[in-house]
Amino acid sequence: MKEHGKFAPLFFVGPHIILFIVFILIPSIYGIYASFTNWNLIGSPEWVGLDNYKTILADTDSTFYSQFFNGMLNTLIFVGLSVPLMIIIPLMIAVALEHKEVKFTSLFQTLIYIPGLVSISAAALIWSLIFNKQLGVVNNMFGSEHVWAATQPYAWITIIVITVWAGIGGNMIIYRAGINGVSKDLYESAEIDGAGPIRKFWNVTLPSIKFPLIYTMVMTTAGAFNVFAQPLMMTDGGPRQSTTVLMMYIRDLAFSHGESIAGVASAMAVMLGLVLLVISAIQYYIMNKNATT
Amino acid sequence: MRKALMAMLTLVAVLLVACGGNDENTIQFWTPLTGDDGAYMDQLVEDYNATEPEIEVKHIITSDMYTKMYTVLNSGNGIPDLSIIHADRVPSFVNQDLLKPMTEIMEAQPELNADNYIEEAWSAGEVDGTQFTIPLDIHGSAMYYNQDLLEKYGVEHWLDDNVVTFDEMLSLQGQLEEGDYVLNDALLSWVLLAQIQNLGGDIQENGEPAVNTDAMRESIEAVKELADAGLMTPYGEDGYLMFQSGNVLFSTDGTWSSTGHAQVEDLNFGVTNIYAFEPDTFHNRSSAHLFAMLTNEERSEEKEQGIADFLEFVRANSIEWAEAGQIVASQDVIESPDYENYMQSFFTSSQEQEESLHIYTYEHYPYVQEAMDNYVADLVHGEMDIDTGLEEMQKFVEDKVAEGSLDMENTELLDEDELEEELSEE
Incomplete structure (x- = not known):
């Protein structure tokens, strides 16, 4: 028994x-x-000390x-555009679905969740046809004259649209679970105190789902920093490399044409990891600080 | 309990080891042939195995083949017996000592020799007098034309000499109906690589990459003139699709596209050479699928005999491969009457045509092409200044060459043995 x-x-x-x-520790090291x-x-591998870092940071x-720097900038643009949307939209949907008069909530929940299950490459093919200038719904029905994937800011819009479309379902489920866990008493007492729906949202719902919020924010940010498939499939990094994110450069250096340049690619990946680490740490710090006050 | 734990650990270990299994009685044959190409190769392998050879061939399609090759070469475990690599990989693979010469294979099957293959495909596998590969095919740039549109604009005679020139295309300026274009910008970097040959230029100078050259500039400017004249499908639009929907006279894509175009209803199309400056100087930038053996000391003589038998079978029977739209490398196949039914037989219909197929064998060609793929569409469509673009491309390739080729000067801190020790400690 003791052994046990x-x-x-x-x-x-x-x-x-x-x-x-x-699969994680050894490869990371x-x-x-x-x-x-x-x-x-x-x-x-030939040891070159800090040469790779000097090259990418200072040369x-x-x-x-x-x-x-172009890859990092584009990655930050993507994070800045997509993360708020990936938090706010699912939160609004989750709250809306809680309304007493909304029917078929499970149906809506399923419909919103399903895109997240579709492979991102398949989804990107469909969306690139939707945005296609000759065949696409967007241009034919709404009379747009833009070549979406080759003009800014439309190239970013296509990438953000597909990301949000595929990504909101997962966060929404988490928020719904969180909101369901909030005691009804709190809402009732808030109502007795004369709180309207907006007041209830800010003062009851939000503080009660702080931990799901921290969790989704950190995870969504981490996922957004590692963005790769959407720009690769939708715009191929164009126009003029303005949507080429860091992961695309990293992959091209390590595993693309010609001899691999894995050292520089790894240095870029480590830098990306550091940025991500710092940002996640700050997020945790801010959210935890708010949670305790 | 301890036993259970051990059992679990053993199971994990066994599973991990089992992934790299190596069978004595099959030839592990890796190819990067995804999609239809893979299915045609499957058929070829199946046909070969139906002849009941001593050692059967097992065809494994790996979409990320080169990355996986690096992995198995590194670990020394699960190295394939035979694989198909692209012509542009040969020089760097040979430089890094990753390929075994085909000498013994050629001795085992004497028909596997230079005379029996298209010269350009055969020589793509030759480095310093040693043959490292046996060719399967040549594939590359091709220009498809829309017969109905040629008639509509009365320019069928452009095809009389099999070469459409820049001047001929420019003559249609201002005469196109709205929505029609003379050419698209599919595989643009390959078109430019052909123009560089047409101008007698190159992408290297004494082994150093030469991208920012007069030939490159002249090529880009010439194609830009077509774009500026409104003859080329606009920036960022899917020119391939526009050709298939019948709005473009010429599509500069690949030999393999003929199967895709053939599936489009009512598309009356044919194939010709990539456009050129003069009718008597024309090239089509090409690559080749080549059979190669990665260095592996464990490959037995019996297996090598088996590989030789398989390659001989492919040489004699690869008409199947023509189905995939590729220019088959075996002379036996391209001289057979059946081969004429395939559109790509155009490219081997005469000595002059065969010579138009150009494979770049410069060691750093892959970097050059990567640079071109990144920049040329922006340059041709006037999205970026040509001078800046050429400088950046040159820099791009030079930086990659400097980083990518391991110069031994950097090893002063640790020699190789020390490094290995350090690695094993990890």
Whole structure:
């Protein structure tokens, strides 16, 4: 029995720990190591110290410098545009579905959730046809004359539209679960105190679902920083590399034409990871601070 | 309990090891042939296995093949016995010692020799006098025309000499109905690579990448003139689709597209060369699918014999491959009467045509093409200044070459053994 007690926890966490070590921890450490090397994925990596970081952060003449900063800028634009929408829209839908007079809530919930289950590549093909100048609904029905994928700001709009379309369902489910957990008493007492719907939302709903909010905000931001498929499929990074996000440069450097430049790619990935880490930490800090006051 | 834990760990270990299994009695054959191409290759392999060879071939399609190759080469585990690589990979693979020469294969099947293949495809696998690959096909740029539109504008005679020139196309300026275009901008970088050949230029100079050159500028400016004249499908629009919907006279895409165009109802089309400056100097930028063996000491002699037998079978029977729209490399196939039924037989119909197929074999060609793919559409459509674009492209390739090719000067901090030690510690 004593034996049992000792090993049981290990048995339960074991599989996860093993998978975590094999598929996340070791690759991450190796990735960080690779960022200090010159490596083509085949030979032995050559240690070059901080050279890769110097190149992407300080060597203003280098292609990799401009790729890194252009990629980072575009990634930040994407995060800045998509994350607020991915939080606010699902929250509004979740609140709206709580209204007493809304019928078929499960149906709406399902309809909004389904796009998230469609493979992003398949979805991107459909959406690029919707925005296609000759065949697309957008141009033919609404009389738009733009080549969406090749003109700004329309290129960004197509990317944001598909992202929001595919992404709001997941967050909405979390918010609905959170709102369902809020005690009805709170709403009733708020009503007795004369609070209207908006007041109830700000003073009852929002404070009560703080933790789902922190969670979705951090996860959505992390996901947005790793954006890759939408711009690749919708605009291929154009026009003039204005929608080429950092992950696209990283992938092109490591796994595209010609000999791999995995060292610089890893350095870019590490920098992306650091930015993400800092931003997530700040988010946690701000939200937690608010949660305790 | 401890036993259960051990059992679980063992199971995980077994599962991980099982992924890299290597069978003595099958030839593991990797290709990057997704879509229809893969199905045609499957058929070829199936036909070969039906002849009951001693060692069967197992065709494995991997969409991310080159990345996976790097992985298995690195681990030394699960290296395929045979694979298909693109012509532009040969120089760098050979430089990195990743390919085994075909010498023994050619000895085992003497018909696998230069005389039996299209010259350009064969020589794409030759580095410093050693043959590293056996070709399957040539595929590359092709220009499709819309017969009905040619008649509508009365310009069928452009095709008389099999070469449409810039001047001929420019003559239609201002005469097109709204929504019609003379040409699209599909595979634009390949078209420009052909023009560079037409102008006698190159993408390298003494082994150094040369992108910012007069030939490149002249090529881009010439194509830009077509775009400026309103003859080219507009920036960012799907010119391939516009050709298929019958609004474009010429589509500059690939040999393989013929199967796609053929599926479009009422599209009356044919194939010709990529447009050129002069009718007597024309090129079509090409690549090739080549059979190659990655370096692997565990490959047995029996397997090599099996590979030779398979390649000989493909040489004799690859008419199937013509279905995929590719220019088959085997002379036996392209000289067979059946091959004439395929549209791409145009490109091997004469000595002159065969010579128009140009494969770039410069070591850093992939970087050059990547740069062109990133920039040329912006340059041709006037979205970006040509001088700036050329400078950035040149810089792009130079930076990649500097980073990508491992120069041994950087190893002063650690030599290779130390590195290996460090890696094993991790």
